[in-house]
Amino acid sequence: MAEATEYVDAGRAVDQATLTFVTGSAPPVARNVTYERILRARSEPHNWLTYYGAYDGQRYSPLEQINTQNVRHLTPAWVFQCGATGLQAGATTYAFEAAPVVVDGVMYVTGWDGWCWALDARTGEELWRYKHAIPFDVSLCCGNVNRGVAVAHGKVFYTTQNAHVIALDATNGKPVWDKAFGDVRAGESATVAPLIVKDLVIVGSSGGEFGVRGHLDAFNFETGEHVWRCYMVPKPGEPGSDTWPKNGEAWARGGANCWITPTYDPELNLLYVGTGNPAPDFDGEVRPGDNLYTDSMVAVDADNGQIRFHYQYNPHDVWDYDSISEHILFEMDGRKAMAHFDKNGYCFILDRTNGQLIRVFPFVDRITWGDIDANGKVTPKVFPDKEGDPVHFWPGPAGGKEWTHAAYSPKTELLYAPVQDIGATATRRRREFKESIPYWGAGVQVDAEDIAGSISAFDPRTGNEVWRWRNHVPMCSSVLATGGDLVFAGEPGGNFNAFNARTGEMLWQFQCGSGHHSSPTTYSVGGKQYIAAPSGWGGWVEGFVPGMLGAPHGAALFVFALPD
Amino acid sequence: MTTTGVEQVLPQLIKQNGATLGRLLANGNAGHAEERADGRMHATVRINVDELVWDPAVLIMPHGGELELELINDDMNTHCALLPSNGDSQFIWLVNHSRGMATLHLDGPGYYWYSSPTGNDEGRGLTGAIVVMGDVPKDARLDRPKQPRP
Numbered sequence: 001m002a003e004a005t006e007y008v009d010a011g012r013a014v015d016q017a018t019l020t021f022v023t024g025s026a027p028p029v030a031r032n033v034t035y036e037r038i039l040r041a042r043s044e045p046h047n048w049l050t051y052y053g054a055y056d057g058q059r060y061s062p063l064e065q066i067n068t069q070n071v072r073h074l075t076p077a078w079v080f081q082c083g084a085t086g087l088q089a090g091a092t093t094y095a096f097e098a099a100p101v102v103v104d105g106v107m108y109v110t111g112w113d114g115w116c117w118a119l120d121a122r123t124g125e126e127l128w129r130y131k132h133a134i135p136f137d138v139s140l141c142c143g144n145v146n147r148g149v150a151v152a153h154g155k156v157f158y159t160t161q162n163a164h165v166i167a168l169d170a171t172n173g174k175p176v177w178d179k180a181f182g183d184v185r186a187g188e189s190a191t192v193a194p195l196i197v198k199d200l201v202i203v204g205s206s207g208g209e210f211g212v213r214g215h216l217d218a219f220n221f222e223t224g225e226h227v228w229r230c231y232m233v234p235k236p237g238e239p240g241s242d243t244w245p246k247n248g249e250a251w252a253r254g255g256a257n258c259w260i261t262p263t264y265d266p267e268l269n270l271l272y273v274g275t276g277n278p279a280p281d282f283d284g285e286v287r288p289g290d291n292l293y294t295d296s297m298v299a300v301d302a303d304n305g306q307i308r309f310h311y312q313y314n315p316h317d318v319w320d321y322d323s324i325s326e327h328i329l330f331e332m333d334g335r336k337a338m339a340h341f342d343k344n345g346y347c348f349i350l351d352r353t354n355g356q357l358i359r360v361f362p363f364v365d366r367i368t369w370g371d372i373d374a375n376g377k378v379t380p381k382v383f384p385d386k387e388g389d390p391v392h393f394w395p396g397p398a399g400g401k402e403w404t405h406a407a408y409s410p411k412t413e414l415l416y417a418p419v420q421d422i423g424a425t426a427t428r429r430r431r432e433f434k435e436s437i438p439y440w441g442a443g444v445q446v447d448a449e450d451i452a453g454s455i456s457a458f459d460p461r462t463g464n465e466v467w468r469w470r471n472h473v474p475m476c477s478s479v480l481a482t483g484g485d486l487v488f489a490g491e492p493g494g495n496f497n498a499f500n501a502r503t504g505e506m507l508w509q510f511q512c513g514s515g516h517h518s519s520p521t522t523y524s525v526g527g528k529q530y531i532a533a534p535s536g537w538g539g540w541v542e543g544f545v546p547g548m549l550g551a552p553h554g555a556a557l558f559v560f561a562l563p564d
Numbered sequence: 565m566t567t568t569g570v571e572q573v574l575p576q577l578i579k580q581n582g583a584t585l586g587r588l589l590a591n592g593n594a595g596h597a598e599e600r601a602d603g604r605m606h607a608t609v610r611i612n613v614d615e616l617v618w619d620p621a622v623l624i625m626p627h628g629g630e631l632e633l634e635l636i637n638d639d640m641n642t643h644c645a646l647l648p649s650n651g652d653s654q655f656i657w658l659v660n661h662s663r664g665m666a667t668l669h670l671d672g673p674g675y676y677w678y679s680s681p682t683g684n685d686e687g688r689g690l691t692g693a694i695v696v697m698g699d700v701p702k703d704a705r706l707d708r709p710k711q712p713r714p
Contacts, residue, residue: 007636010664013647013654085653086646087677087691133648135674135696162671163704175651180704185673186711213706226703235707252708435711 017129026118026127029104030170031154035198038152039266045483046524048102051148051193052405053521056329057263059407060481061522065529067484070562071498071508077530077561078124080117084555088113089136089161090144096536096555098148099193099478099519107523107532108156108170109557110146110193116158118173122525124559128173132160139187139436141209142540147261147519148193150201152221157201159190165203165219177224181205181217187436188212193261197271197302200227204258208276208322211253211439214294216262216273218305228305232256232275232293239307240292250287253433255279256294260324260403265336265352270308271300272327272338272352280433281320281397282384282426283441290315295323297340297348299355309355313342318383319369319426320397320444327352328408328415332460339460341406341417343399346372349460361463363456364400364421369393384428384442396424396446398474398544405478405519407487412501414457414466416487420474420544421452448547455479455489455497457504467504469497476544477516480531488531490516492545496533496558514554517544531560580616580688587689592621599626608634609692611643611658616685618678618692627698628672636663643685648676648694672696 017024033049041047041054045062052059066074084094094112101108107121114132119125134144138161150157155176156168163182168175181203182188187210195202200218208214214232219225233254234240244251257276264271278287278294295314298307314321321343328339329352338352345367349359357376370380384391398420406417424446433439453474457466477490486507487499492515498508515537522531536555541548570591576582578591597607605626610619616639625631635645637658647654649668656664658680670676673696680690699705 007661007663008659010635010637010656010658010662012664013635013645013656013666015652016646016655017652019655086679086681086686129652131652133650133653133668133670133676135672136677136693137674162674163700164671178650180671180700183700183705185699186706188706211711213708215706231707249709249711252706252711433712435713437714 020126022126022129024128024172026106026171028154028171029106030151030156033103033152035196038196047104048100048521048523050101050150051099051195051261052263052326055264055266057326058328058330059405059478060409062483063522063524063529064483065524066482066486066531066562068486068500068507071486073562074498074508074560075563077559080119080124080557082111082115082555087136088144089134089138090140093143093538095143095145095517095538096534097145097518097539098534100521100532100534100557101149101151102521102523103151105525108149108151110148110158111555112144112146114160116149116156116168116173121523121530130168130173132164132166134161135184138162138184138189139207139210140189141206142543143538145191145539147191150194150196152196155221157194157221159192159194159203161189163188163190163205165194165201167221167224179219179224179226182207185436186212192259195261195264196221197264200302202262202271206257206259208255208257208279209281209438209440210436211279211433212255212257213252214255214257214276216258216300216305230300230305230307232258232298234292243290243292245288253279253439254287254291254294258324260326263327263329264302265329268353269302271302273298273300274324274327274340276322276324277320278317280439280441282318283428283430284316284318295321297323297327297350297355311350311355311357313348314344315378319393321399324403325401326405328406330408330410337460339408339415341401343395343401344369345395345400347458347463359463363417363458364395364419366394366421366423384426387428387430390425390427392423392425394423395420396422397444398422398446398540402476402544404476404517407479407481409481409501411483411485414501415460416455416457416479416481418475418477418479418489419454419456420476422474422544423447446543446546451547455487455499469499469504469506473545473548478519480520480522482522488520490520490533490535492537492548492551494535494552510560512556512558514552514556515548528561533558580614586687587617589689589691590621590693592617593619594622594624595620597623597625597631603629605629605631607631608636610636611639611690613639616689618690622693622695624695624697625670625672628670628696631668631670633666633668634663635666637661643680643690644682645678646681647678670694670696673698
C-alpha cells in the first residue's frame with residue numbers, strides 16, 4: 001500500500017446541492033409573515049400561508065381567475081421532480097403527500113425522506129434545499145411521507161420522519177434550530193405539517209401502530225424551546241384515566257397520536273386536534289373502556305396545552321378508525337360550527353364552543369361496523385372480538401375518508417369530501433407488546449375488489465348529499481375549493497380533476513402519471529393564478545387501495561395555469 | 565432447515581464475481597468511530613483493491629453528532645461517495661489512489677446507508693452502513709414506565 005502522503009488529495013466532500021443549478025438563496029418574503037398575517041390569511045389570496053390555507057381548515061381560496069368557464073384551458077406551467085437517491089427508508093412506500101405553502105412568489109414544500117425545498121412559484125426553479133438524514137430503519141407505519149411546512153418570521157418549520165422539528169432560515173434553507181420531540185426507539189415518528197399559533201410551533205407525533213402514547217407539542221418558534229406537551233392518553237389519576245383498565249399499562253401504549261395538523265379558532269384560542277386509533281388497533285379486550293382521548297376531537301388551549309373539552313367519535317375503537325382528519329371551522333346559522341368526516345363513515349357537525357353534537361350523517365354508502373343515531377349514540381355491530389375469527393366490515397381501516405382533507409366553500413356553503421367505499425377483513429390475533437414492534441392485535445386484509453369512491457358534496461345544514469362524482473376506486477387525495485366555483489381533486493390513477501362546485505360536473509382533467517395522495521393548493525404570482533398538485537403514489541396503499549399497489553410510483557409537483 | 569452465517573454457507577457471496585456478480589451488501593468488516601474529548605467522532609473507511617467494498621462496511625458511531633470521516637481509495641479505479649448528513653448529502657469524487665474528507669452530522673439512533681453512486685458500484689458492493697447507537701434526548705422520550713423490547 002502506498003504511503004498516505006502519496007495519495008491524490010480528493011479534498012472535502014461538498015453539499016450535493018452544489019452539483020445542481022440550485023442557487024441556495026430565496027427572497028426574504030417570509031420575514032414579514034406574522035401570526036397576524038396568518039390570522040387574515042384569506043385576505044391575501046395570492047398566498048397559501050399555512051397548511052390548510054387558513055386556520056379554519058376550509059382549504060378554500062377566493063381566487064377566481066380560473067373558473068368554470070375557462071378551466072378547460074388549464075395547462076401545466078411547470079413540473080418539479082426529485083425522485084429517490086440511494087437506499088432510503090420505506091424504499092417502496094415513499095409518497096409525495098405535502099400541501100405546498102406559498103408566500104409572495106416563493107413556494108415551500110416538503111417531500112419524503114427529509115426533503116424540504118424552496119421553489120420559485122412562477123417558474124419552478126429550485127431556490128434552496130434542505131435534506132435531513134433519515135435513518136433507514138426508522139419505524140414508519142404508513143410510508144416515508146411528510147405533509148408540509150409552516151412559515152413565519154423568516155423561518156420554515158417542518159418535521160422529520162425521525163421525529164425532529166426543524167426551523168430553517170427561509171432565505172437559504174440553513175438550520176436555525178433542531179429539536180427531537182419523539183422517541184424512534186419507541187416507534188415514534190413524525191409526518192405532520194406544523195402549525196404556527198402566536199409564538200408557538202405546534203406539532204404532533206406519529207406511531208399509533210406501535211403502541212406509543214400520542215402527544216401534541218409546542219415549541220417557541222424563535223428559540224426552539226419546548227413550551228408544552230399535551231398527552232392524548234391520560235396517566236392514572238388524570239381526567240379520563242377511568243376509561244382505561246385500572247391495572248396494567250394499557251394506557252402507556254394507548255395510541256391517540258396527532259399526526260394531522262389541527263385547526264384553530266383564534267377567538268376561542270382553541271386548537272381542534274383529531275386523535276388517532278387506540279393500540280392495539282383491533283384487540284379491544286386488552287384495553288376495556290372508552291379509551292380516551294383516542295379517536296376524538298380534542299379542544300386544546302393553545303397557550304398552555306390543556307384539554308378544554310372533547311368529543312369521542314369511536315369509543316373503544318376496534319376498527320382502526322383514527323379520527324385524525326381535519327375539523328373544518330365555519331359559521332352556520334350564526335353558530336360557531338365545525339365539520340369532521342370520520343373514518344367510521346359518518347360526518348359530524350359540532351358546536352366548536354363546547355364540542356356538542358349538532359348533526360351526524362353517513363357520507364359513504366356501505367357502513368356495516370355499526371351505526372350512530374341522530375343523537376350520536378354509537379352501536380357497534382361487527383368487530384373482531386373472537387381470536388382467529390375473520391370479520392369483514394365496511395369501511396375498512398383506511399376509513400370512509402382517510403387523512404386527506406375535505407374542503408368547504410363559503411360561497412356555495414357546501415362541504416366536499418374525498419370518499420372511500422372499501423371494506424376489509426380483520427382477524428384478531430393477540431400478541432404481547434414489545435416496544436417498536438407493530439402492535440395491531442390482528443391480521444388485516446383490505447378488499448381489492450368491490451370497491452368504489454367519489455368526490456361528494458354535502459349541505460352541512462341538512463346532511464343531504466348535493467352531488468357525487470363517482471370513481472371506480474376510492475378517492476384519497478385532499479380536495480381544494482376555489483372562488484371560481486371549482487373543486488379540484490386527484491385520483492389514485494394519476495388524473496387530476498376539476499369539478500363544477502355546484503353540480504359536480506367534471507370540467508377538466510390532466511393525467512399526471514402517478515396517483516395523488518396529497519393536498520393541492522392554489523396561489524397567484526403577478527396576477528396569474530396557479531394550481532399546485534403534488535403527484536406521487538405511495539404511503540399506506542395496502543390500506544386505502546390495495547388493488548393499486550403496483551401503480552406507477554412517481555414523485556412530481558405539477559403546477560397548472562391558464563395560457564397567457 | 566437450519567441456518568448458518570453467509571460466510572460459512574457460501575463464502576463466494578462476499579467477493580466480486582464469485583457466486584453473484586458483485587458482493588452481498590453489508591457483509592464486510594465492522595469498525596468503531598473514535599470519540600474525541602470534545603465529543604466529535606473520527607473514522608477512516610477505505611476502498612480496497614478490486615473488492616468494491618467499504619472497509620469497514622459497517623461503521624459504528626457511539627451516539628449521534630458530528631463525524632469527521634476520512635475516505636481512502638486504494639483501488640485501481642475511480643469511485644466516489646454520497647454520504648448522509650443533516651442539511652444535505654455530502655458528495656466526493658475519489659479517483660484512483662486518493663484521500664478525502666467529509667464532515668457528517670447524524671442524529672441517530674438508527675442506521676444510514678451510503679454508497680459510491682457511479683456505474684453500479686452500489687450494487688456491486690460499495691454500499692456501506694453507518695450505525696448510530698444511543699437514545700434520543702431524555703426530554704423527547706415518552707412519559708411512561710419502561711416497556712419491554714424485543
